[in-house]
Amino acid sequence: LKEITEIQSISFVGSGNVATHLAHAFQSADRHIHEVYSPHHSHALDFARKFNCVSRKSIQQLSSDVDLMLLCVPDSQISEVSELILPGRAIVAHTSGIEPLASLSDKIRQTGVFYPLQTFSKDRKVDFRVVPLCIEGKQASTFELLTQLAYKLSNKVVAISSPERAMLHLTAVMVNNFSNKLYGMAHEILERNQLDFNLLLPLIQETAHKMEEMSPEEAQTGPARRNDENTISRHREMLKEFPQYQQLYQLITDEIIKKTHE
Amino acid sequence: LKEITEIQSISFVGSGNVATHLAHAFQSADRHIHEVYSPHHSHALDFARKFNCVSRKSIQQLSSDVDLMLLCVPDSQISEVSELILPGRAIVAHTSGIEPLASLSDKIRQTGVFYPLQTFSKDRKVDFRVVPLCIEGKQASTFELLTQLAYKLSNKVVAISSPERAMLHLTAVMVNNFSNKLYGMAHEILERNQLDFNLLLPLIQETAHKMEEMSPEEAQTGPARRNDENTISRHREMLKEFPQYQQLYQLITDEIIKKTHE
Numbered sequence: 001l002k003e004i005t006e007i008q009s010i011s012f013v014g015s016g017n018v019a020t021h022l023a024h025a026f027q028s029a030d031r032h033i034h035e036v037y038s039p040h041h042s043h044a045l046d047f048a049r050k051f052n053c054v055s056r057k058s059i060q061q062l063s064s065d066v067d068l069m070l071l072c073v074p075d076s077q078i079s080e081v082s083e084l085i086l087p088g089r090a091i092v093a094h095t096s097g098i099e100p101l102a103s104l105s106d107k108i109r110q111t112g113v114f115y116p117l118q119t120f121s122k123d124r125k126v127d128f129r130v131v132p133l134c135i136e137g138k139q140a141s142t143f144e145l146l147t148q149l150a151y152k153l154s155n156k157v158v159a160i161s162s163p164e165r166a167m168l169h170l171t172a173v174m175v176n177n178f179s180n181k182l183y184g185m186a187h188e189i190l191e192r193n194q195l196d197f198n199l200l201l202p203l204i205q206e207t208a209h210k211m212e213e214m215s216p217e218e219a220q221t222g223p224a225r226r227n228d229e230n231t232i233s234r235h236r237e238m239l240k241e242f243p244q245y246q247q248l249y250q251l252i253t254d255e256i257i258k259k260t261h262e
Numbered sequence: 263l264k265e266i267t268e269i270q271s272i273s274f275v276g277s278g279n280v281a282t283h284l285a286h287a288f289q290s291a292d293r294h295i296h297e298v299y300s301p302h303h304s305h306a307l308d309f310a311r312k313f314n315c316v317s318r319k320s321i322q323q324l325s326s327d328v329d330l331m332l333l334c335v336p337d338s339q340i341s342e343v344s345e346l347i348l349p350g351r352a353i354v355a356h357t358s359g360i361e362p363l364a365s366l367s368d369k370i371r372q373t374g375v376f377y378p379l380q381t382f383s384k385d386r387k388v389d390f391r392v393v394p395l396c397i398e399g400k401q402a403s404t405f406e407l408l409t410q411l412a413y414k415l416s417n418k419v420v421a422i423s424s425p426e427r428a429m430l431h432l433t434a435v436m437v438n439n440f441s442n443k444l445y446g447m448a449h450e451i452l453e454r455n456q457l458d459f460n461l462l463l464p465l466i467q468e469t470a471h472k473m474e475e476m477s478p479e480e481a482q483t484g485p486a487r488r489n490d491e492n493t494i495s496r497h498r499e500m501l502k503e504f505p506q507y508q509q510l511y512q513l514i515t516d517e518i519i520k521k522t523h524e
Contacts, residue, residue: 036408045288075389098493106417118462119468119483124475126468132461158461167455168462168496176469177484178499178514179441184521186433186480193429199379199420200437201473202432206381206388208470211463215385216446221381222439223360230338232359235432244485244517251510255513258506259446 004035004089005065007149011035011090013059013081014072015047018095018118022072025049025128029152034066064088068149069115071104079103082111091142097169100162101136110130112137112146115165116154119176128153134160169220185245193239224256266351269329269411273297275321276334277309277342280357284332285313286389291414296328303341326350332357332376332410333366341365344373353404353433362424363398373409374399376425378416381438390415396422396430427473447507454503479521486518 010031012019023033033051037059039046048063053169056062062069064086071094073081078094082105085092092104093112103131104111113136118126131168133150134156137143149155160168183204187197211217232253239246274281277300285295300306300319305358310317318324324331326348333356335343340356344367347354355374366373375398380388395412397419399405403412405421412419422430431491446464449459472481485493494515501508 004492009379040325041269061315075490098496111448118465119313119472121472121476121481124472130464132464134461150329156461156464157454159456163423164455164457166496168450168498170500171418171451172461173486173497173510174444174448175441175466175486177482177486177518178444179437179466179469179470180478180481180483181514181518182436182444183473183516186436188480189429189433190475193426195426195429197421197477199418200433201416202394203380203434203471204393204437204441205467205470207441208467210381210386210442211384211445211466214383215459216442216449219442220439220446221442222435224435228337231431234360234428235435244520248510248517249436252443255506255510256439256443 004067004091004145007075007091008032009034010068010070011037011062011066012047012070012072013037013085014044014063016072017039017122019072020047020050021069021120021128022070022116023124024094025045025153027051031149031152035062037062045179059084062086064090065088068093075099076257079105082108090237091145093146097172098166100166101138102162104230110137110139110142112142113160113162113165114150115145115160117172119166129155132156133156134158134165135161136162136165185242185248189242191247220233220256220259223258224253225260227257227260263451266329266353266407269353270294271296271328272330272332273299273324273328274309274332275299275324275347277302277417278334279306279384280378281332281334281422282309282312283382283388284334284357284376284378285309287388289313293411293414297324299324321346322347322348326352329407330355339363341367344370353407355408360428362381362397362428363400364424372399372401372404374404375422375424375427376408376412377422379430391417394418394420396427398422398424398427415424424515447510448503451504451507481516482521484518486515487522489519489522503515 009131011034023127033053035054036044036047037056044055069090069092075096078099091110093114115134117132131154133154135146268399273296295315298309299318305452306317309347331352331354337358340361353372354370355376379394392415395416397408452459
């Protein structure tokens with residue numbers, strides 16, 4: 001087996017949002033997308049057309065003559081897929097935030113993690129140069145090769161262990177999924193009152209951009225921060241129509257008040 | 263009393279962040295900042311120096327020879343301040359999200375609301391052209407004058423009644439103060455684990471910017487959205503060190519799961 005000195009060719013297992021965004025980024029970085037396998041064969045065909053690569057109907061058909069096999073499958077399938085794959089000399093890496101490196105079959109010699117800390121949507125372009133890429137490798141050499149590849153895509157490449165990555169994933173869920181849920185609550189409340197959610201967009205964006213210049217603790221404002229009982233009780237009153245959000249309002253408010261007086 | 267045909271001159275009661283940002287915007291729009299009063303006289307002096315205007319030591323000393331007296335004081339002081347003010351021919355408007363128009367003394371002939379739906383920080387420049395300005399006026403003529411003034415600052419001027427404004431304020435608290443609290447939780451958890459909060463910044467910003475292109479419901483992703491019990495229980499396990507956040511994690515997760523199955 002020829003030793004890999006630089007990752008040049010990549011095959012994908014999975015063809016969803018993460019795979020598609022990564023494949024675009026790799027292609028822009030002059031890497032060769034070799035093959036793709038997906039349990040959804042029609043998705044694999046679309047992917048293959050888009051990246052001018054071969055699509056395979058089973059994992060075992062993937063050729064081992066590539067430098068990297070990248071698993072972009074649901075977390076729950078990583079372990080099983082890694083047992084089925086025939087990597088030959090290829091590095092096998094997964095892209096999950098929460099699965100440990102050890103989820104990959106220990107029969108594979110070179111394993112790693114290549115986790116982009118970003119949210120990917122179907123039709124939305126991502127600037128990979130600013131996306132943190134969290135890298136882990138079973139061996140030092142695998143870590144080096146994945147890190148070298150990551151720098152072709154991004155200026156923000158970091159060595160992150162499996163427990164650290166899980167912690168990052170937990171907090172990513174908070175700032176992404178949970179913030180988005182708050183946007184959804186606001187959307188629902190405004191719609192019910194025939195008010196335009198778009199009025200909140202500049203505020204939503206400024207809230208996010210403030211983090212470039214100050215810590216969340218410094219940026220915390222509002223009735224809870226001031227312990228403004230009058231405003232809080234008016235808000236609670238308005239939420240009578242939305243009992244499911246009253247408890248959430250109270251819990252976050254209490255947390256902000258508590259923190260202020262620590 | 264000469265009738266006002268256009269708001270040219272403005273006095274401020276209060277000299278905090280909202281007053282300062284508005285005064286900057288008014289000055290850029292060639293309005294004259296006439297006088298300022300603040301219970302914190304040293305703040306008023308700073309403000310007066312910055313905007314080349316006169317500072318007064320009592321509210322009653324404010325000259326009534328201006329077109330607009332703008333109250334940028336804490337919500338709880340609006341009513342009291344409006345009782346003390348001697349507006350003469352001037353319009354008196356407050357800038358609060360939650361206080362109704364009727365909080366202003368009904369002895370004043372022309373009252374209104376000029377509420378900028380944005381968060382203001384001391385040293386952070388705000389692009390007023392995109393800030394929604396929510397306008398209300400006791401009389402049609404007051405509403406017209408405040409609207410005309412608002413368009414000198416922003417392209418997004420909206421007529422918003424007091425109950426509508428309170429609803430906007432409630433949702434603003436959710437997307438701003440509460441999202442920021444989620445950032446704070448993430449910050450605390452990462453710091454405790456010696457991980458860099460800055461790694462989350464591109465994700466935080468992308469989460470906010472997605473709202474330009476899709477609704478929060480379309481943008482909702484993550485373990486709760488997928489009802490991924492495995493990941494959720496690992497997150498819960500990690501939060502054992504942070505019992506105060508476990509309940510919040512569970513409540514938002516449950517809300518996302520519930521919504522998905524509605």
